[in-house]
Amino acid sequence: METSKETMEVGRKLVDFCKRGDNLKAVEALYSKDVESVEAMPMPEMAGKKGIDAVIKKNQKWMDDNEVNSVSIEGPFPLGDRFAVHYKFDATNRNTKERMKMEEVALYSVKNGKIVKEEFFYTM
Amino acid sequence: METSKETMEVGRKLVDFCKRGDNLKAVEALYSKDVESVEAMPMPEMAGKKGIDAVIKKNQKWMDDNEVNSVSIEGPFPLGDRFAVHYKFDATNRNTKERMKMEEVALYSVKNGKIVKEEFFYTM
Numbered sequence: 001m002e003t004s005k006e007t008m009e010v011g012r013k014l015v016d017f018c019k020r021g022d023n024l025k026a027v028e029a030l031y032s033k034d035v036e037s038v039e040a041m042p043m044p045e046m047a048g049k050k051g052i053d054a055v056i057k058k059n060q061k062w063m064d065d066n067e068v069n070s071v072s073i074e075g076p077f078p079l080g081d082r083f084a085v086h087y088k089f090d091a092t093n094r095n096t097k098e099r100m101k102m103e104e105v106a107l108y109s110v111k112n113g114k115i116v117k118e119e120f121f122y123t124m
Numbered sequence: 125m126e127t128s129k130e131t132m133e134v135g136r137k138l139v140d141f142c143k144r145g146d147n148l149k150a151v152e153a154l155y156s157k158d159v160e161s162v163e164a165m166p167m168p169e170m171a172g173k174k175g176i177d178a179v180i181k182k183n184q185k186w187m188d189d190n191e192v193n194s195v196s197i198e199g200p201f202p203l204g205d206r207f208a209v210h211y212k213f214d215a216t217n218r219n220t221k222e223r224m225k226m227e228e229v230a231l232y233s234v235k236n237g238k239i240v241k242e243e244f245f246y247t248m
Contacts, residue, residue, distance in 0.1 A: 003164055008247070040127055040203040074210070077229040077245035079164040084229035084245045086198070086210050105201040105208035105229060121201035121208045123132070 003078040007110045011076025011083035014108065014115070018085075019073050023059050031055060032114040039120050040104075055118070066091040069099070082109050127202040131234045135200025135207035138232065138239070142209075143197050147183050155179060156238040163244050164228075179242070190215040193223070206233050 010030055017026030033052045046058055068091050075085035088103040104122035108115050134154055141150030157176045170182055192215050199209035212227040228246035232239050 002166075003247070038203065040201075042126075074227075075229070077164075077227075078247060079162065079243055079245040082245070084208065084231070086229065103198075103201075105199070105210065107208070107231065119203055121203040121206070123127075123202060 003080060003083075004110075006113055007078050007081050007083055008076065010110050010113065010115060011078055011085070011108070015073055015076055015085060018087075019071075021068070021071075023063075024056060027052065027055055027059060030115050031118075032111070032116045035115060036117045038118070040122050041124055065094060067094055076108075081111065082107060084108075127204060127207075128234075130237055131202050131205050131207055132200065134234050134237065134239060135202055135209070135232070139197055139200055139209060142211075143195075145192070145195075147187075148180060151176065151179055151183060154239050155242075156235070156240045159239060160241045162242070164246050165248055189219065190217055200232075205235065206231060208232075 014026050014030055017023065017029070031052050035052050035055055036050070037055050037058070039046075043058065045061070046054060049057070068089060070090045072088040073085060076083035077085070085106045085108070086103070087106060088101070090099070090101050092099045102122070104120050107119040107121065109117035138150050138154055141147065141153070155176050159176050159179055160174070161179050161182070163170070167182065169185070170178060173181070192213060194214045196212040197209060200207040201209070209230045209232070210227070211230060212225070214223070214225050216223045226246070228244050231243040231245065233241035
């Protein structure tokens with residue numbers, strides 16, 4: 001399956017934004033307003049919420065709750081109109097002061113130059 | 125989306141086999157005979173070929189062509205009935221003697237305890 005130039009371009013922009021810590025700018029610049037977001041562990045506060053506003057809220061809550069000590073981002077790895085990114089975080093929960101290492105693979109689907117779906121693969 | 129125990133079990137077995145270099149045993153033990161295989165860069169010799177026999181042939185050809193110097197395997201990262209694995213290879217082509225670093229994210233779909241689809245995300 002040929003990878004489109006568009007897929008790689010969106011993937012590279014997303015990774016560049018996220019490496020600078022500009023995750024919200026990435027969402028604003030690259031996401032479709034009707035984006036579908038799928039998490040391995042559903043977040044109760046996100047239940048039934050949809051689209052770019054829910055994704056922005058989820059990102060804001062994560063950043064409010066966690067202080068990122070370091071991050072490693074590998075990718076994008078493309079296939080057709082999708083690309084994968086491997087994230088590793090070392091973060092401290094601002095409330096509990098607990099320090100955690102987290103990692104996940106994200107799979108993004110691109111259509112008309114915008115991310116229309118994000119899917120997060122991980123265990124807790 | 126809840127991840128099934130089955131998905132994680134198949135994912136862990138696959139990663140264990142591959143870490144031991146037993147990739148063919150992984151295919152024989154864990155793949156459906158009708159498995160669908162999708163590559164970012166289609167291999168001309170695989171065109172039109174399907175199922176587990178084509179996957180075994182592809183794996184054998186890769187191992188015939190390349191000597192693996194080292195490998196890093198991270199995962200499985202699950203979501204629902206799928207899981208992702210991040211592979212990094214340092215290999216030497218037996219014909220050209222060229223040494224290459226390659227990496228890819230693989231996405232596997234599980235049904236009835238067997239892998240029914242493998243999809244490889246990478247650039248060349």
